[in-house]
Structure formats: structure tokens, C-alpha cells
Amino acid sequence: MNTVLFTHPACDGHDPGTGHPDCPERLIAIRRVLEAEDFVYLDRQEGPAVTADQLHRAHPRDYVERVLRAAPRRGVETLGPDMAVSPGSVQAALHAAGAVCAAVDEVLGDRPGNAFCAVRPPGHHAEARRSRGFCLFNNIAVGALHARSAHGVRRIAVMDFDVHHGNGTQRLFWDDPGLFYASTHQSPLYPGTGLAQERGGAGNVLNAPLAPTAGSPEFRQVMQETVLPALDRFEPELLMISAGFDAHALDPLACLNLHEGDFAWVTAKLGDLAARHAGGRIVSVLEGGYNPQMLAACTAAHVRELMVAPVG
Numbered sequence: 001m002n003t004v005l006f007t008h009p010a011c012d013g014h015d016p017g018t019g020h021p022d023c024p025e026r027l028i029a030i031r032r033v034l035e036a037e038d039f040v041y042l043d044r045q046e047g048p049a050v051t052a053d054q055l056h057r058a059h060p061r062d063y064v065e066r067v068l069r070a071a072p073r074r075g076v077e078t079l080g081p082d083m084a085v086s087p088g089s090v091q092a093a094l095h096a097a098g099a100v101c102a103a104v105d106e107v108l109g110d111r112p113g114n115a116f117c118a119v120r121p122p123g124h125h126a127e128a129r130r131s132r133g134f135c136l137f138n139n140i141a142v143g144a145l146h147a148r149s150a151h152g153v154r155r156i157a158v159m160d161f162d163v164h165h166g167n168g169t170q171r172l173f174w175d176d177p178g179l180f181y182a183s184t185h186q187s188p189l190y191p192g193t194g195l196a197q198e199r200g201g202a203g204n205v206l207n208a209p210l211a212p213t214a215g216s217p218e219f220r221q222v223m224q225e226t227v228l229p230a231l232d233r234f235e236p237e238l239l240m241i242s243a244g245f246d247a248h249a250l251d252p253l254a255c256l257n258l259h260e261g262d263f264a265w266v267t268a269k270l271g272d273l274a275a276r277h278a279g280g281r282i283v284s285v286l287e288g289g290y291n292p293q294m295l296a297a298c299t300a301a302h303v304r305e306l307m308v309a310p311v312g
């Protein structure tokens with residue numbers, strides 16, 4: 001499988017302040033680990049800035065303009081709940097969303113393959129008109145809507161295994177039968193959404209909350225018995241992954257007890273699923289993961305599986 005890594009140095013310019021969990025070191029650690037010999041065949045591309053048209057499919061014009069004006073000349077300012085911005089934050093956000101659109105273009109192009117977007121700020125908490133939880137633009141939703149508009153993809157699924165529920169993605173997908181959102185996450189935990197009874201206006205949402213003590217057995221069981229069968233039934237033409245690695249046992253923001261092997265396992269399962277329905281087309285997008293060393297190890301495990309995923 002041809003696997004492309006999309007990232008951009010501008011994403012390092014988002015610096016929400018000393019001690020903030022979403023620190024520039026996260027991507028620096030990921031890039032460093034992906035320099036290892038295992039990844040010599042990884043295709044590497046820079047993610048361009050997103051276009052206004054691409055952004056407006058998920059976010060109304062007034063919200064986009066508010067974000068574009070939000071970066072301070074110096075220091076850190078607060079844009080909304082849990083959202084601090086620095087002088088480089090807007091450029092980072094533009095390249096994060098743009099990288100996902102470019103990854104969509106790549107995997108839906110002539111050469112079948114998959115892609116991983118090493119970007120920040122993350123996106124899955126961002127709603128159409130509201131930044132939340134370290135997220136400015138909903139990168140994966142912008143990418144999904146780009147796949148539909150620019151490539152005519154009719155059935156797009158997002159699997160979100162970040163430890164937090166992706167309230168923003170769920171809300172943007174809620175009434176749309178062509179978009180499916182599935183999530184495993186710790187509950188109770190921020191942002192408080194993602195209960196099992198939240199099923200989407202078109203029956204197109206699947207939430208599989210995990211108790212704070214859960215680890216590999218509970219995660220793998222719910223994936224095998226509930227989430228993967230639901231994704232199979234949806235038969236996505238494009239599979240997208242909100243790849244947050246903060247369900248790792250050593251992550252400072254949550255309590256789940258997953259390990260690198262669990263992320264490799266779920267990636268292999270999703271690779272098989274994409275081969276069955278989507279010609280192997282996967283766009284995976286970094287969300288959370290706040291222990292940089294563990295984040296890098298989990299990302300390496302994830303990308304290694306993407307590189308050996310079947311074409312379909």
C-alpha cells in the first residue's frame with residue numbers, strides 16, 4: 001500500500017502556552033519517530049493551507065472570519081472555552097484542515113493508497129460555529145465534505161478512537177445519511193457527549209462509551225462486536241480515522257488503559273474493513289495524545305499498519 005504522510009511546519013507555530021497539553025513537541029516527536037528506517041518508504045508531502053470554499057462546507061463564513069482574526073500579535077489569547085491561540089495558531093489551523101483535504105485528494109486520485117495527517121490543532125471538538133477543546137476547525141469533517149463535493153464520494157465513515165468523544169464531528173454529521181460517525185471514548189469525560197443512546201438523526205451515529213477503568217479487552221470487544229460490524233453495514237467508500245492516542249495508559253488527560261499494540265490492532269482491523277468496501281482508501285487524522293513520547297510510539301504503530309494495509 002502506498003502511504004502518504006501529510007504534515008506542515010506551520011502546525012508547530014500553534015503554541016497555546018507553557019504547560020498546555022497541546023504543545024508543539026507533539027508533532028516534533030512524531031516526525032522524529034517517523035524518520036526511523038521502518039518508514040523509509042513513507043511518501044511525505046506538505047499539507048497546503050485549506051481554501052475558503054473547503055472550510056465553508058463545515059463552518060459558516062462569520063465563524064471562519066472570527067477565527068482568521070483571532071491570532072494575537074504576541075502572547076496567548078483565549079478564543080473560547082478550552083481554546084487558547086498564539087500568533088501562529090491560525091496558520092497552523094489552515095494547514096491542518098488543508099492537509100486533510102490534500103490527503104483526500106491523494107487517496108481518491110489515480111494511485112490507491114492511504115494517508116496519515118500529522119497535524120495540529122486537533123479538530124473533532126470544533127463545531128460549525130464554535131471552537132472547543134483545543135480545536136479551531138473540524139479538520140476531519142472538512143475533509144469528509146471535500147471528498148463528497150470534489151470527488152462525489154457518497155458514503156463516508158469516520159471512526160474516532162480518541163479518548164474524548166468527538167462532539168463536533170457528531171454534530172456536523174448528525175442528520176446526514178451519507179456520513180457515518182462511530183466513536184469509542186471514555187465516559188464520563190470531557191466533553192460529556194457520546195452516550196450510547198445518541199444515534200444520529202439518520203441512525204448514522206454509533207457511540208461506544210468505555211468505563212474509565214477499561215483497557216485492551218473492553219476496547220477490542222466493543223470494536224469486534226459493535227463498532228466494526230456497524231461500519232461494515234454502512235459500506236463506506238472512504239474510511240476516515242480520527243486518530244487520537246490519548247486512550248493510552250500513560251496519557252495525562254484520561255484514564256483508559258490502551259497500549260501501542262491496541263492501536264496497531266485497531267488499525268489492522270480498519271485496514272481490512274477499508275479493503276472490503278473502499279478499495280483500501282483511508283485518511284487518518286491526528287487528534288489528541290498528550291504524552292509526546294507515547295504519542296510518537298502509538299503513531300508509529302498506527303502508520304506501520306497503514307503501510308501494510310491491503311489494497312482491496
Ligand SMILES: [Zn+2]
Pocket residue numbers: 162163164244246287288289
Ligand atoms: Zn482527546
